[in-house]
Amino acid sequence: MRKPLITFLILFGAVTMNACKKEEQKAPGNPVINIKTEFSSAYFGDSLQFTVGVSDEARIPLSTLKAHLYYSDELVSETVIRTKTEGDYTGKIYIPYYAHVPNGTATLKLVLQNINFTTREETLELPVERPDYPYLTLIAEDTEYRMERTGLYTYAAATTFPAKVNGYIKTPAYGDNGNELTFGWEEHTIKEGSINNIPFSNAFSGDYTIMFNTLNYEASPFIIAYAINQTVMDRVDDNMYRVDLALNREEQVVIDGFDDLDAWWFDPDFFTRDASGNLLFQAKSGNYRISADFNHEYFIVEALTGTNLSTLQADGSGAVWVIGEGIGKPSIATNAVGWTTEKALCMAPVADKIYQITVVAGTTVSASDINFKFFHQKGWGGEFTNAALSTTSDLIFVGDGSNGRDPGNLGITEGQTLETGATYVFTLDLTGGNDNGVLTVEKK
The missing domain is CATH 2.60.40.10 (Immunoglobulins)
Incomplete structure (x- = not known):
């Protein structure tokens, strides 16, 4: 009988000790x-x-x-x-x-x-x-610009910029515990902690100022515009913008605001590039209308007299226009002129009373069949017939009404074709008078 009692006391003691330990563990502490x-x-x-x-x-x-x-x-x-x-x-x-x-x-x-x-x-x-930074840094794609402090929380970089500057802003570390902070573009606004490029844009490239405020995150400029030589183009419709400019021969032409300008076609009668890639104007100095055709991605250039499209004057000055079949810019496949006068092509005035249009066979002119003519205006009215136009070209003939073309319409001589891919320059010389135009066709 003593053994069960001892066992009970041992078990009771163990339970008591565990309970004490649990109570000890459950003590809240301090x-x-x-x-x-x-x-x-x-x-x-x-x-x-x-x-x-x-x-x-x-x-x-x-x-x-x-x-x-x-x-x-x-x-x-x-x-x-x-x-x-x-x-x-x-x-x-x-x-x-x-x-x-x-x-x-x-x-x-x-x-x-x-x-x-x-x-x-x-x-x-x-x-x-808020830190009062001594400066900020605008980190663009290939250049860093220092933004100087211009006032409390306001900073500016003033230098020669392209029309569009994509970059984010970085601060220096400030004080003993400071970090470099960044400000970038998130959901159409500037946000701290981002390095997404902020789409700064100006109406034109050149000297202007980019600003940022580290208190309210206001920044500028954000001007979405198309411009040529720092003159903003006017909107005609969703697919056409234009600007009237005075341009000099061999003058640099700076086009701003176009994201994919390298994909655009430039008319060789009006534009060329120098060794540095700069765009130079090639026609005679004067007033011109340049229209950006977004549908066809090319710049239409037309001569102006004052604010109106030029017409051929009695002394041979002004402009000459091309209307008809088998020609089109930037290609006949996408934008043939035909007999739609609104599409008439302005010949480039390259000297006094001398006009030219450059074409590539199979691209901007048909290699086998043409039927266009020269007009005094962009539309119906004065036109060159065979009585006022002659040529010694073996490739191109002037229609007389009985040779397969209407009077003044141009055609390709029977048995001849233009060489596909070759460049041809059509030059109209009116120095002998408007009634004595001479057409030359030169293969380059």
Whole structure:
């Protein structure tokens, strides 16, 4: 009978000891925070370092130390440090940089927790202000531009820019705890922390200023425009823009605002490129209308007298126009002129009373069949008949009404064709008078 009693006492003692241990483990404990960093102030964009001593008066093992940062009542940043043992722990908390947030006082809350979920909190006030950077850097695709401080939170880069500058903005690190910050393009607005290119754009390339404000994120310029020689083109419709300009022969022509300009076709009668790739005007100095045809991706050039399209004058000055079949720019396949007068092509005035049009057989002119003629205007009216036009060309003949072409209409001589891919220059010389035009056709 003694053995069961001893067994009972042993079991009772074990249960009692386990219960005591459980009660001991369930003791809430008393976490203690000892802040060892003086938080005097910080800047937006800082990574603020701090050191905190942690312990528990009841020797309950610790779990975590959390740092929470609040702007007003909004939690904007936090960091968590695992605290396995008592001692000093060092961490960092980021001071977020946002638009429109004024200088003020943030709240830093430190929360220490032990394994029994008992916590201790310490709350501190942290004065925070916006950095006053000495400069910013605009990082474009292949160039960096320094943006100088022009006032509180305002910065500007003033230099020679292309019409479109795609880039993001970077700050230097500011103060002892500062970071380099970036500002880029997100959902059609400027956002901190992004390096997506901001689509700065001006009406023209040249000297202008790019600006940015680090408080409200206002920036400029954002001008979506097409321009030639710094003159903005007027919208005719969704697919046509135009501008009237005075142009000089061999003058550089600067075209701005077009994303894919390399894909556009340039009329060789009016444009050429120099060794540096600059676009040069090739026709006689004067007034011209340049129209950007987005449907066909080429620039239509037409001579002007004042603000009106030029017509042929009695003295041979002005302009000569081409209307008819088998010719078209930038190609006959996509934009043949035909007898649609609105599509009439203006011949380039290359000298006094001398006009030319350059074509490529099989591309801008038919290699086997043409039927176009020269007109005094862009439309019906005065025209060159065989009575006023002659040629000594073996390839091209002038119609007389009985040779297969109407009077003045051009054709390809029977048995002849133009060489596909070859360039031909049609030159109309009116120095002998409008009634004595001479056509030459030169293969280049």
